Amino acid sequence: MISYIYDGSFDGLLTSIYEAFYAKEKPTDIIREEDFRENFLVEKGYIKTDSEKARKVYSAIENKISPESLRRVFYAYLSELPDSGMIILRYLQVGFKIGSDVDLNLANEDVLNMDKISRLVGKERHRITGILRFKKIKEEILYARVEPDHNIIALVAPHFKERLKGENFIIHDTKREIGVFYNKKEWIVKDIERLDPFLVKDSEEIYEDLWRTYFKAISIQTKTNPKLQKRNMPMRYWKYLTEKNI
Amino acid sequence: MDKLKKLEILSDAAKYDVSCSSSGSNRKNKKDGLGNTSTAGICHSWSDDGRCISLLKILLTNYCVYDCVYCVNRSSNDLPRAIFTPEEVVDLTINFYKRNYIEGLFLSSAVFKSPDYTMELILKVVKTLREKENFNGYIHTKTIPGADDLLVEEVGRYVDRMSVNIELPSENGLKLLAPKKTKKDILKPMGFIHNNILQTKEDKKIFKATPNFVPAGQTTQMIVGATEDNDLNILNLSESLYKTLNLKRVYYSAFIPVSTNPKLPVINSPPLVRENRIYQADWLLRFYNFEAKELLDERNPNFDLELDPKCNWALRNIHLFPVEINKADYKTLLRVPGIGVRSAKRIISARNFTTLDFFDLKKLGIVLKRAQHFITCKGKYFGFNDINPEIIRSQIITPYKNGKDTRQISMFDNVSFEDKWMEIGGEI
Numbered sequence: 001m002i003s004y005i006y007d008g009s010f011d012g013l014l015t016s017i018y019e020a021f022y023a024k025e026k027p028t029d030i031i032r033e034e035d036f037r038e039n040f041l042v043e044k045g046y047i048k049t050d051s052e053k054a055r056k057v058y059s060a061i062e063n064k065i066s067p068e069s070l071r072r073v074f075y076a077y078l079s080e081l082p083d084s085g086m087i088i089l090r091y092l093q094v095g096f097k098i099g100s101d102v103d104l105n106l107a108n109e110d111v112l113n114m115d116k117i118s119r120l121v122g123k124e125r126h127r128i129t130g131i132l133r134f135k136k137i138k139e140e141i142l143y144a145r146v147e148p149d150h151n152i153i154a155l156v157a158p159h160f161k162e163r164l165k166g167e168n169f170i171i172h173d174t175k176r177e178i179g180v181f182y183n184k185k186e187w188i189v190k191d192i193e194r195l196d197p198f199l200v201k202d203s204e205e206i207y208e209d210l211w212r213t214y215f216k217a218i219s220i221q222t223k224t225n226p227k228l229q230k231r232n233m234p235m236r237y238w239k240y241l242t243e244k245n246i
Numbered sequence: 247m248d249k250l251k252k253l254e255i256l257s258d259a260a261k262y263d264v265s266c267s268s269s270g271s272n273r274k275n276k277k278d279g280l281g282n283t284s285t286a287g288i289c290h291s292w293s294d295d296g297r298c299i300s301l302l303k304i305l306l307t308n309y310c311v312y313d314c315v316y317c318v319n320r321s322s323n324d325l326p327r328a329i330f331t332p333e334e335v336v337d338l339t340i341n342f343y344k345r346n347y348i349e350g351l352f353l354s355s356a357v358f359k360s361p362d363y364t365m366e367l368i369l370k371v372v373k374t375l376r377e378k379e380n381f382n383g384y385i386h387t388k389t390i391p392g393a394d395d396l397l398v399e400e401v402g403r404y405v406d407r408m409s410v411n412i413e414l415p416s417e418n419g420l421k422l423l424a425p426k427k428t429k430k431d432i433l434k435p436m437g438f439i440h441n442n443i444l445q446t447k448e449d450k451k452i453f454k455a456t457p458n459f460v461p462a463g464q465t466t467q468m469i470v471g472a473t474e475d476n477d478l479n480i481l482n483l484s485e486s487l488y489k490t491l492n493l494k495r496v497y498y499s500a501f502i503p504v505s506t507n508p509k510l511p512v513i514n515s516p517p518l519v520r521e522n523r524i525y526q527a528d529w530l531l532r533f534y535n536f537e538a539k540e541l542l543d544e545r546n547p548n549f550d551l552e553l554d555p556k557c558n559w560a561l562r563n564i565h566l567f568p569v570e571i572n573k574a575d576y577k578t579l580l581r582v583p584g585i586g587v588r589s590a591k592r593i594i595s596a597r598n599f600t601t602l603d604f605f606d607l608k609k610l611g612i613v614l615k616r617a618q619h620f621i622t623c624k625g626k627y628f629g630f631n632d633i634n635p636e637i638i639r640s641q642i643i644t645p646y647k648n649g650k651d652t653r654q655i656s657m658f659d660n661v662s663f664e665d666k667w668m669e670i671g672g673e674i
Contacts, residue, residue, distance in 0.1 A: 106596040107606045130290045134345045142344060160346075163281050163383075167344065206249075207341045213250055217257040218303060219293035222502055222516060228296025232289070242347070243291060 003029040004085070005036050006047045013077055013085060014054035016047045020089055030085025061092065066100040075118035078151045087113045124148055125155045131233065132156070133242045134169065136205065142169040145240045153180050157187045208242050215243035247328060253338070255328040259308040259319055260354055262504075263411075263467065264497040268300040268349035268384045270462030271406040281343055281350070281383030283406060283462075288349050301352040301386060302342050306330055306367055310356035314424040316413070316472050318504040319356045329358065332370040339375060343383050350384030350406070351375070361392035369397060372404040386462075391431040395438055399459075402442060407462040407494070410435050415480045419473035422509055439464050440491045463494035470524060471501035471517040472510060478547040481527055481538040488531060495532075498524050523549040530555060533587055534580050552643045557583040560620055561635040567620045568627055572601050583642075584617035604628055616642055 004020065004027045006012035016030045027045065036044075061070045073092070076084050091114040095102040105111045134142035142164065146153065153173045157180040160169060164182075171180040172192055179192040238244040269287030289298040305319075307329035313320045339351045353371060358364045368387055375381040386407040389398050402408055410432055414420050417429045439460060446459040466487065470480065484496045500516035527549065530536040534556070541555050542548070550558050560567060560583050569578055571593060579590040589612045596602060596610060603623045607614060619629040619638045629638065 101598075104595040105599040106592055106610055107600045107602060109609070112609060126288070129284075130288045130346075132346050136345075144346070162275055164344065165275060166278055166280065207345060210250060210253055210338065211342060211345070211347050213254050214257050214302065214304075215291065215293060215299070217254050218261050218299060219295045219297075220261055220502070221295075223295040223297075223518070225296040226294065229292045229294060232292040232296065232298065241291070242345075 001028045001041055002043045002045045003027060003031055003036070003039075004045045004047050005031055005033050006085075007049055008032040008034060009049055010074065010077055011051055011054035012047060012049040013088070014057040015050045016085065017089055017092060018050075018053040018057050019045075019047055027086075027089070030089060031082060032080075032085075035082050061095070064099065065092075065095040065102060069095055069100075069102060072103070072114055072118040075121040076114060078155070079117050079121045080151055081117065084117060087117055121150045121152060121155075124150050125152045127237075128152060128156050129159050131237055131241060132160075132171065133240060135208065135242075140168065142167050143172065144170070145172045145174050147175045147236075147239060148173065149236075151176060153178065154189050156180075157182070157189075161187055212243050249334060249338075252328040252330055252334070253304070255326050256305045256308060256330060257303065259356075260303045260305045260352075262318065262499060262502070263303060263352070263354060264499045265386070265409065265465055265467060265495070266298055266300045266303055266352065267465075267495070268386075270494055271384060273382050273384070273406060273458075273461070275382050276380060279380040279382050280340065281381055283349065283382070283384045290346065290348055300349045301384060302339055302348045302350070303352040304330070304335070304338075304354075306332075306335065306353060306355035306364070306371070307358045308356045309358050311359070312357055312424075312426050314413075314427065315505065315507045315509050316423045316469060316501070320505070323505065332367060332374060335371045336374050336379060339383075340379055340381060343381070348383075350386070352386040354388040355390065357390055357392075361390045362394050362397060364390045365393035365397040365401065369401050369404075372401055376404045384462075389435045389439070391427055391435065393435070395435075398435055398438060399442060402439065402460045403457050405460060407465065408439055408460050409465045409467070410439075411467045412483075413467070413469060414473055415468050415470075415475045415483050416473065419475060423472060436464065436466070436487075436491050436493075443492075463492070465493060465495045465497060467497040467499060469501050470498050470521050471513065476547040477520070477524060477527070477549050478538070478542040478544070480524060481531070481542060484528055485531055485538040496528060498528070519551050520549070523551065523555060527555040535577055536581075553639065554583070556581070557616060557639075557642060561639055564633055564635045564638075567633065568622045568629075569620065570622050570625065571607065572597050572624065582617055582620045584613050584615065584620075589613075 002025055004016045006016045013030070020027050020030070058070070061073060073088055076088050087110070090110040094105070094108055094110050098105060102111060103115070106115060128146060128148055132144045132146055134144045137143045151173070153171050157171065160171065161182055166184060168184060169182045173179065177192055178189055180187050180189055267287055268283065269285065271283040272285045273283040275282040287300060289300050291299040293299055307327070308319045309327050309329060310319045310321050313322050318325070335351070335353065342348045343350065353368055355364050355368060358367070372385055372387060375385065385405040386409065387401055387405050389401070389408055389410050391410065412432055413427065414423060420427055420429060442459050443463065446456060449456040468480065487493045487496055498521050500518050500521035501513070502516045503510065503513060527541055530541065531538065536559070541559055549555055560581070569582060576590055576594055579585055579593060580587065585593070589610070592610050593602065593607070593612070596606065600606070601624060604626070607623065619633070619641065
């Protein structure tokens with residue numbers, strides 16, 4: 001039993017895939033360093049991230065399977081779920097056999113697992129484009145905090161860049177302590193250990209009150225249905241939701 | 247009056263409008279502009295009644311010259327009134343949009359002074375948003391029945407979607423409850439919008455730069471349960487709206503008593519289950535290739551409240567079942583109760599690689615509670631020994647009746663979780 005341990009980067013994951021394909025003894029787990037728990041029975045195989053090997057795997061997926069398959073692998077990686085590494089490996093083993101039609105083969109368990117995990121990330125990406133809330137802070141910056149299950153802020157960044165191209169904005173993932181910064185031209189992802197408290201001072205504002213008023217008034221009281229509301233908008237997302245966090 | 251109070255009054259007055267969809271348009275952002283639209287639409291929140299909030303849905307004013315019995319804004323109703331200036335609506339839209347509260351604006355209005363006057367105010371709002379503010383998010387407006395065609399056309403050049411509410415599904419209903427609105431008043435602008443959409447499409451083939459006209463199409467809404475009209479009348483009307491005027495959607499709203507006028511029926515609670523059944527049937531028309539006459543007829547003009555319309559149809563046509571999952575074509579699969587559009591596609595795609603058995607279906611995430619009675623896998627039937635509509639019916643409806651289904655929503659006593667979800671997901 002050997003567990004591959006990688007540094008958590010996408011290149012690191014792809015390097016692990018490369019090693020796994022050429023290894024005699026296949027890994028029983030591929031896991032990020034920070035998720036690894038010591039286990040007496042398990043042999044540790046540290047994978048050194050190698051950008052050349054990663055590049056080979058990357059283009060092999062894109063060309064020999066499909067760009068869609070590459071997207072799925074990337075989404076599965078962003079899920080940060082502990083079993084994502086092995087799901088990706090097993091999926092790619094099937095993928096290199098079948099080729100571009102692999103994603104249609106939903107009766108295959110490995111393909112199905114990949115379908116589920118990448119769909120999960122895609123779903124949250126879509127959800128966050130809706131329930132993320134900006135507030136105006138100092139210097140006319142739009143600032144949003146989110147705590148998504150999966151690492152999706154880089155996936156929503158292009159969406160907001162397109163809409164708010166004339167604004168400066170920050171999307172702060174408080175769970176992972178990273179943020180998307182956009183300056184009316186381009187966006188980057190940076191670590192945020194602590195944001196200047198001067199900046200995040202809760203100054204907002206009349207529009208937040210207006211929004212809460214609207215939110216309350218638009219509901220039909222005789223049809224009140226908190227279960228339906230929570231199913232559509234799970235409570236774990238309410239923390240930074242202007243209308244629910246009063 | 248301050249903005250907060252106005253917003254409270256004028257969103258409260260707009261809440262009975264069901265539509266809040268922001269889909270169907272792919273407007274791009276422009277240089278130095280704000281916003282764009284997403285073809286699939288985006289929900290930004292869900293209000294306490296569980297409905298999606300996608301747009302800032304408000305009335306420009308609830309001062310009304312009409313006195314329609316069913317309507318909360320009727321002139322004889324004693325309630326607080328307000329009117330927004332166009333600038334206020336623009337300011338709210340822009341600032342809500344920047345904070346990602348909304349996809350855009352859904353502007354409607356009571357009839358203030360005259361239909362033309364009201365329509366001009368609406369025009370001012372959308373024109374300012376598009377031209378002065380360079381706003382490219384979603385805009386849906388109502389047309390005011392009786393407003394001049396030229397105004398309707400001009401508004402249509404700026405917005406993504408327009409709607410004219412039919413309100414009541416028959417002419418008699420209108421006469422009784424909305425005497426100032428006639429069928430002609432309502433259908434005329436719908437026809438006008440339809441023709442303009444077609445014309446714009448034709449023009450675009452020749453001149454690519456032809457300005458858009460209502461690119462996300464038109465929708466309408468009608469009230470269920472305020473008049474004697476049965477489900478068959480309603481469904482026939484919807485079907486012809488989809489076929490002849492190419493409507494994107496027909497919305498239904500269960501009648502909620504907002505007054506005690508003797509012309510209105512006396513009910514204790516809104517007919518929500520009935521509304522849900524009609525929505526399901528509407529879905530069958532639009533995505534499942536059903537026709538209204540297959541679902542209802544003169545002998546059975548109303549839906550069974552205990553059973554969804556597709557199950558009901560299947561049980562009345564039991565001779566068509568069971569179907570073999572590995573052979574049935576897409577259209578046939580779609581007609582199996584419990585198999586929706588997504589499930590049917592997944593089945594078709596998976597069976598290219600392997601012959602599916604019952605457990606494969608489970609793995610694919612197909613809900614078998616209803617489907618099992620109507621299918622075979624590799625020739626094997628998984629329901630009861632005998633295909634008997636009576637027994638199947640009792641099997642399908644019992645779990646909801648004895649209250650074991652813990653996911654059930656108390657307000658919808660006969661509606662399952664899946665039923666409620668269908669409204670959104672469309673898996674029937």
